[in-house]
Amino acid sequence: MHHFIDRRANPKGKSLGNRQRFLERARESIKERVDKSVRDKSIKDGGGVPADGEKVTIPSRGLKEPRFHHAAKGGRRRHVLPGNKEFVVGDTIQRPQGGAGQGSKQASEDGDGSDEFSFTLTRDEYLEILFDGLELPDLVPKATVETETVGTRRAGLTTAGTPNNLNLIRTMRNSLGRRIALQRPSLNAIAKLRKEVEELEARAPLTEEQKALLQDLQDKLIALERKRKVVGYIDPLDLRYDTSVPEKIRNSRAVVFCLMDVSGSMQEREKDLAKRFFLLLHLFLTRSYEHTELVFIRHTHHAQEVDEETFFYARETGGTIVSTALDKMREIISERYPPDEWNIYGAQASDGENFGNDSARCKSLLTEDLLPVCQYYAYVEIVDEGADMLLENPEAGEDLWQNYREVKAKARHFEMQRVSDPSHIYPIFREFFLPKGKGAQNAGS
Numbered sequence: 074m075h076h077f078i079d080r081r082a083n084p085k086g087k088s089l090g091n092r093q094r095f096l097e098r099a100r101e102s103i104k105e106r107v108d109k110s111v112r113d114k115s116i117k118d119g120g121g122v123p124a125d126g127e128k129v130t131i132p133s134r135g136l137k138e139p140r141f142h143h144a145a146k147g148g149r150r151r152h153v154l155p156g157n158k159e160f161v162v163g164d165t166i167q168r169p170q171g172g173a174g175q176g177s178k179q180a181s182e183d184g185d186g187s188d189e190f191s192f193t194l195t196r197d198e199y200l201e202i203l204f205d206g207l208e209l210p211d212l213v214p215k216a217t218v219e220t221e222t223v224g225t226r227r228a229g230l231t232t233a234g235t236p237n238n239l240n241l242i243r244t245m246r247n248s249l250g251r252r253i254a255l256q257r258p259s260l261n262a263i264a265k266l267r268k269e270v271e272e273l274e275a276r277a278p279l280t281e282e283q284k285a286l287l288q289d290l291q292d293k294l295i296a297l298e299r300k301r302k303v304v305g306y307i308d309p310l311d312l313r314y315d316t317s318v319p320e321k322i323r324n325s326r327a328v329v330f331c332l333m334d335v336s337g338s339m340q341e342r343e344k345d346l347a348k349r350f351f352l353l354l355h356l357f358l359t360r361s362y363e364h365t366e367l368v369f370i371r372h373t374h375h376a377q378e379v380d381e382e383t384f385f386y387a388r389e390t391g392g393t394i395v396s397t398a399l400d401k402m403r404e405i406i407s408e409r410y411p412p413d414e415w416n417i418y419g420a421q422a423s424d425g426e427n428f429g430n431d432s433a434r435c436k437s438l439l440t441e442d443l444l445p446v447c448q449y450y451a452y453v454e455i456v457d458e459g460a461d462m463l464l465e466n467p468e469a470g471e472d473l474w475q476n477y478r479e480v481k482a483k484a485r486h487f488e489m490q491r492v493s494d495p496s497h498i499y500p501i502f503r504e505f506f507l508p509k510g511k512g513a514q515n516a517g518s
Contacts, residue, residue: 096198096202099131100202102131102132103129103131103194103202104202104203104205105131106129106130106131107127107129107194107199107202107203127193127194127196127199128191128192128193128194129191129192129193129194129199130189130190130191131189131190132189132190200356200359200360203353203356204356204357204360204506225317225318225319225320226317226318226320227315227316227317228316228317228318229316230243230313230314230315230316231313231314231316232310232312232313232314233314234314234315234316235314238314238315238316239312239313239314239315240313240314240315243313244307244311244312244313245311247310247311247312247313248306248307248308248311251304251308251310251311252304252306255304256300257300257301257304257306258297258298258300258301262297263294263297263298263301266290266293266294266297267294269290270287270290270291270294273286273287273290274287325361325362325363325364325416326362326363326364326365326366326414326415326416327358327361327362327364327365327366327415327416327417327418327448328365328366328367328368328410328415328416328417328418329351329354329355329358329365329366329367329368329418329419329420330368330370330402330405330417330418330419330420331351331354331367331368331369331370331384331420331422332370332371332372332398332399332402332419332420332421332422333347333351333369333370333371333372333384333398333421333422333423334372334373334393334395334398334422334423334424334426335371335372335373335387335389335390336372336373336374336390336391336392336393336426337390337391338393338424338426339423339424339455342458343422343424343455344385345495346422346453346455346492346494346495346497346498347422347453347455348385349495349498349499350420350422350451350453350492350498350501350502351420351422353498353499353502354418354420354451354502355367357502357506358418362416367381368402368405369381369383369384370398370401370402370405371383371384371387371398372393372394372395372397372398372401373389373390373391373392373393373394374391374392374393374394374397374428375391375394375397376397376398376400376401377401378401378405392428393426393427393428394427394428394431395423395427395431395432395435395473396431396434396435396438398421399435399438399439399442399443400438402419402443403438403442403443406443406446412446416448417446417447417448418447418448418449418450419443419447419449419450419451420450420451420453421450421451421452421453422452422453422454422455423452423453423454423455423473424454424455424456425454425455425456425470425471425473425474426471426473427471427472427473432471432472432473432475432476433476435473435476435477436476436477436479436480439477439480439484439487440480440483440484444480444484444486444487447486448486449486449488450484450486450487450488451487451488451489451490451505452477452487452488452489452490453489453490453491453492453501454470454473454474454489454490454491454492455491455492455493456491456492456493457493458493458494459493460493463491464491464493467491474489477489488505490504490505
């Protein structure tokens with residue numbers, strides 16, 4: 074019987090099984106660091122996660138494999154340590170009083186701490202941990218829009234191809250079957266026959282019968298060596314190559330509109346909180362759609378489409394008219410992103426201040442023009458630090474918040490939340506995109 078052992082290295086020489094067990098065991102610590110790592114990332118260029126992965130550092134405590142050991146207290150001991158001169162097996166002694174032998178602790182001028190362990194998560198592992206349990210809300214009754222591109226798919230094996238497409242397993246299987254069918258002599262069989270020939274030649278003198286036997290063995294040895302050369306270990310007939318054929322691939326497309334108030338009341342703290350939310354939204358949608366585009370719209374008393382750098386770091390200020398951003402979004406959708414070809418998402422960040430009766434116009438634009446063509450729309454209101462009353466009471470708020478509450482009551486794919494601290498961003502993002510059943514469970518737990 075023949076046994077095959079696959080000794081090919083795992084990708085990049087890593088043990089995939091051990092890696093998965095490690096990620097599962099240290100998942101809590103890894104997720105904590107991943108959640109903190111989204112602060113200073115750029116939204117574009119893949120959402121801030123490099124293609125080759127993200128380096129994560131976690132405390133080394135808790136990384137050891139679990140094992141059984143004797144408890145420090147309690148239990149029975151039936152052994153005698155080397156060097157004992159007073160007791161023998163079976164003696165009963167009093168249990169020592171006091172602690173569990175932990176010893177004294179020494180002070181340190183640098184403070185205490187633990188070693189840290191650094192490793193690299195792949196991009197897929199990073200995003201899977203970051204968005205564990207989240208999903209896109211399927212609340213708008215329309216089909217997901219897709220476009221067609223030409224790709225490739227596996228189409229079996231062929232007898233001709235390039236070396237990099239060689240299917241090693243199938244090639245070796247064909248080689249083995251051919252060698253068995255043609256009875257290719259093994260090296261052991263040839264060595265055994267050669268040894269018999271040498272032993273017979275060493276005898277002197279040989280009888281006629283022994284000479285005939287020697288000649289017969291020599292002829293067999295020549296035949297086996299010739300056959301082994303003729304029936305090679307690998308033959309061109311054995312080679313098999315992976316092949317692929319062109320195929321039309323349907324790719325989903327999405328566009329994310331990021332709307333932000335940059336009037337005088339929106340300082341660096343407010344912009345930083347908004348950036349974190351937009352970053353998470355872009356990363357999340359990138360996992361669900363093959364092609365995701367970003368549109369940045371900033372507004373004061375007028376709105377304009379800008380690049381990411383201007384969106385977050387430009388210092389232009391002015392009055393506050395929120396409806397100008399919604400008008401700009403509607404205009405760009407009509408010019409570049411027809412709803413029958415794009416999945417449209419909106420994310421808006423503001424401090425809640427607005428001019429005069431403009432909030433009523435915002436409600437009208439959302440309900441009549443934007444929400445009918447959007448898959449999902451999220452509004453994040455950034456309030457002052459320590460504004461516990463606003464965070465705990467969703468019914469309190471300025472005119473813009475009150476009008477948006479009316480929008481939420483009518484549109485299931487419109488969500489709104491308040492934040493005042495960086496620690497609020499990720500929880501409210503998960504609340505936006507958790508399935509409604511799970512969200513309710515989490516809220517009650």
